[in-house]
Amino acid sequence: MNHSxxxxxxxxxxxxxxxxxxxxxxYEVIxxxxxxxxxxxxxSLIPPESVEKLYKKMGGK
Incomplete structure (x- = not known):
């Protein structure tokens, strides 16, 4: 899978x-x-708390 x-x-x-x-x-060195x-x-037109919920739902910590 390619992603940025x-x-x-x-x-x-x-x-x-x-x-x-x-x-x-x-830190990451590239x-x-x-x-x-x-x-x-x-x-961002999405409130920060909604972004956090979406991030966690997609598997983020």
Whole structure:
């Protein structure tokens, strides 16, 4: 299955990017060549508590 994951960029050093997901307690290190796109703006029309319920229903912790 192909899917995309969006994480916040914590730091960039050369071709190495350190990221962290909002629900993760750990950082991930990726190579710049693995970045597919950049999110520059996000608007949610769903209340945060509804997003959390949907996330858990889909198997998130």
């Amino acid at each position: 994951i969006t994480h916040r960029v914590i730091s960039i050093q050369g071709n190495t990017i350190v990221t962290k997901g909002d629900h993760n307690d750990f 190579d710049r060549k693995d970045v597919k796109c950049k999110v520059v703006w996000y608007l």
